[in-house]
Amino acid sequence: MASTPRRRQESRPSLSRARVLEGAVRVADERGVTAVSMRKVAEELGVEAMSLYHHVANKDEVLDGIVDLVFAEIELPRDEPDWRAAMRRRASSAREALLRHPWALGLMDSRRTPGPATLTHHDWMIGRLRQAGFSLSRTARAVSTLDGYVYGFVLQESSLPFRTPEELEGVATAMVDAFPAGGYPHLTEMIRAHALSQGYAYAEEFAPGLDLILDGLETLRNAPC
Amino acid sequence: MASTPRRRQESRPSLSRARVLEGAVRVADERGVTAVSMRKVAEELGVEAMSLYHHVANKDEVLDGIVDLVFAEIELPRDEPDWRAAMRRRASSAREALLRHPWALGLMDSRRTPGPATLTHHDWMIGRLRQAGFSLSRTARAVSTLDGYVYGFVLQESSLPFRTPEELEGVATAMVDAFPAGGYPHLTEMIRAHALSQGYAYAEEFAPGLDLILDGLETLRNAPC
DNA sequence: ACCTGAACACCGTTCAAGT
DNA sequence: ACCTGAACACCGTTCAAGT
Numbered sequence: 052m053a054s055t056p057r058r059r060q061e062s063r064p065s066l067s068r069a070r071v072l073e074g075a076v077r078v079a080d081e082r083g084v085t086a087v088s089m090r091k092v093a094e095e096l097g098v099e100a101m102s103l104y105h106h107v108a109n110k111d112e113v114l115d116g117i118v119d120l121v122f123a124e125i126e127l128p129r130d131e132p133d134w135r136a137a138m139r140r141r142a143s144s145a146r147e148a149l150l151r152h153p154w155a156l157g158l159m160d161s162r163r164t165p166g167p168a169t170l171t172h173h174d175w176m177i178g179r180l181r182q183a184g185f186s187l188s189r190t191a192r193a194v195s196t197l198d199g200y201v202y203g204f205v206l207q208e209s210s211l212p213f214r215t216p217e218e219l220e221g222v223a224t225a226m227v228d229a230f231p232a233g234g235y236p237h238l239t240e241m242i243r244a245h246a247l248s249q250g251y252a253y254a255e256e257f258a259p260g261l262d263l264i265l266d267g268l269e270t271l272r273n274a275p276c
Numbered sequence: 277m278a279s280t281p282r283r284r285q286e287s288r289p290s291l292s293r294a295r296v297l298e299g300a301v302r303v304a305d306e307r308g309v310t311a312v313s314m315r316k317v318a319e320e321l322g323v324e325a326m327s328l329y330h331h332v333a334n335k336d337e338v339l340d341g342i343v344d345l346v347f348a349e350i351e352l353p354r355d356e357p358d359w360r361a362a363m364r365r366r367a368s369s370a371r372e373a374l375l376r377h378p379w380a381l382g383l384m385d386s387r388r389t390p391g392p393a394t395l396t397h398h399d400w401m402i403g404r405l406r407q408a409g410f411s412l413s414r415t416a417r418a419v420s421t422l423d424g425y426v427y428g429f430v431l432q433e434s435s436l437p438f439r440t441p442e443e444l445e446g447v448a449t450a451m452v453d454a455f456p457a458g459g460y461p462h463l464t465e466m467i468r469a470h471a472l473s474q475g476y477a478y479a480e481e482f483a484p485g486l487d488l489i490l491d492g493l494e495t496l497r498n499a500p501c
Numbered sequence: 502a503c504c505t506g507a508a509c510a511c512c513g514t515t516c517a518a519g520t
Numbered sequence: 521a522c523c524t525g526a527a528c529a530c531c532g533t534t535c536a537a538g539t
Contacts, residue, residue, distance in 0.1 A: 066503085066504090083386070084386070085386075088531060088532080089531085089532060090531070090532085098504080098505095099504070099505050099506085100505090100532085100533090101504075101505055101533085102503075104533075104534090105503060105504075109532080110532065110533090153385050154386075156385045157382045157383070157384070157386055158382070159431055159435050160378050160381045160382040160434045161308070161309070161382055161435075162435055163436075163437045164437070170455075170459075170460050170463060171460070173463050174459075174461070174462050174463040177462035177463055177465075178461070178462035181462060187465070187466060187470045188470060191466065191481060192481050192484055192485060195429060195432060195478070195485060196425070196429075196485035196488060196489075199424070199426075199427075199428030199429035199431075199485065200421070200424050200425050201424075201428060202427065202428035202431050203428030203431070204420060204421075204428070206381070206385055206424075206427050207420060207423055207424060210385055210388065212389070212390070230395075234399075235395050235396070235398075237400075237402035237403035237406060238395060238398050238399040238402055240402075241402050241412060241415070241416065244412055245412045245413060245416055253420070256416060256417050256420045259417055260417060260421035263421060263489065263493070263496070266492060267489065267491060267492050268488070291522085291523090313512060313513080314512085314514080315512070315513085323523080323524095324523070324524055324525085325513085325514090325524090326514085326515090326523075326524055326525085327522075327524070329514075330521085330522060334513080335513065335514090502539095503538105503539085504537105504538085504539080505536105505537085506535105506537085506538095507535090507537100508533100508535085508536105509532100509534085510532090510533095511530100511531065511533105512529095512530065513528100513529090513530080513531100514527100514528085515526105515527085516525105516527085516528105517524105517526090518523105518525085518526100519522105519523085519524075519525095520521095520523080520524100
């Protein structure tokens with residue numbers, strides 16, 4: 052009787068919640084969130100879909116779990132005396148993690164059960180700002196402004212219709228050519244005179260916008276109540 | 277022979293791309309994006325799933341289309357002399373539209389084909405800032421900072437684990453109680469001393485954070501190159 | 502205890518057939 | 521021209537059966 056080879060049992064560690072989530076992240080990275088099905092994650096792990104249910108309750112828990120894994124990748128500097136430098140490092144690490152896993156932002160609006168890494172992240176943000184002298188309510192404002200900027204910036208960045216400098220010229224030219232005559236004059240100018248002539252530089256907008264916010268927060272920090 | 281009643285043909289206008297998209301928005305609003313299937317949208321319209329394919333190419337076009345419909349709901353003030361006031365009105369209108377349709381943010385990271393309302397929106401942003409005296413490259417920075425803030429703020433707002441002031445107390449208390457002893461001390465303080473004592477006020481953080489950014493942009497606008 | 506085959510109620514999409 | 525039934529290759533999840 053010819054049985055299928057038992058590749059997994061011989062070459063891989065047994066299943067666990069962590070391995071299920073890692074497999075799901077790999078599927079999402081390689082084929083997009085829409086490809087994250089219990090069957091595909093199982094296949095990635097060399098196992099049957101039904102086996103996953105021994106380690107996670109359902110697909111929702113998988114989605115919560117992979118968002119938390121992305122948060123776990125964000126650096127939270129512990130030894131940075133300057134609060135603005137600490138926030139800059141956290142923000143650029145967050146941007147990198149979210150660009151590595153752009154599906155995470157798409158999941159965030161539907162996730163309502165923060166995992167341990169997410170909670171640790173929020174705790175660090177609040178703690179570091181408190182330590183810098185922000186009052187509780189000013190800390191709340193600072194967190195929402197900073198996180199808002201980071202998430203929103205990456206969301207725009209990952210919805211740009213091109214991924215590499217090489218793609219930019221082709222896509223931008225084709226897009227402008229497809230505009231109805233006289234439609235979107237300002238957008239056309241921006242694409243022609245700025246984006247196309249200066250090359251692909253969207254990423255370079257991240258730091259200046261962030262500094263603008265940090266400067267505003269520094270003023271807030273020192274303002275009399 | 278008992279045929280099923282032809283409700284649609286008698287009581288409803290015939291199908292069109294616009295009606296398909298409106299149906300999809302209704303399904304997404306009422307039952308979440310995950311419920312937006314060709315079959316459910318068709319059911320919402322009193323029609324069979326296969327009929328939709330005469331008006332849209334595939335489900336991807338439906339998703340592109342409903343994101344564009346959300347952009348179409350955002351007010352773009354045409355008669356506001358003060359650029360900051362114009363940006364404030366646009367931003368709060370955008371926040372409202374995105375809160376009405378929170379699934380739109382979740383779709384944005386995977387949409388790469390902007391529709392006419394999205395293009396009109398970007399064209400307005402660029403045009404209004406240019407008119408206020410921003411250079412092309414400063415306009416690019418202003419747009420990415422402002423849109424980033426708005427999208428990110430609403431993304432945080434819609435991933436809060438509560439929807440109403442009533443829910444806040446129960447959810448926040450339960451969450452803090454579930455924390456491991458000594459874990460997340462700063463987050464606990466924030467929830468206990470700020471969020472719970474001052475009531476549900478996250479929405480009130482939107483305008484101050486936005487003003488902080490607008491002030492920074494005003495400085496940028498006037499700075500020597 | 503952990504894994505899985507079969508089953509059920511769903512998906513998106515094609516295609517040939519109806520009107 | 522527009523609509524649809526049947527079909528195909530997928531989904532998430534349950535449950536009973538295997539080891």
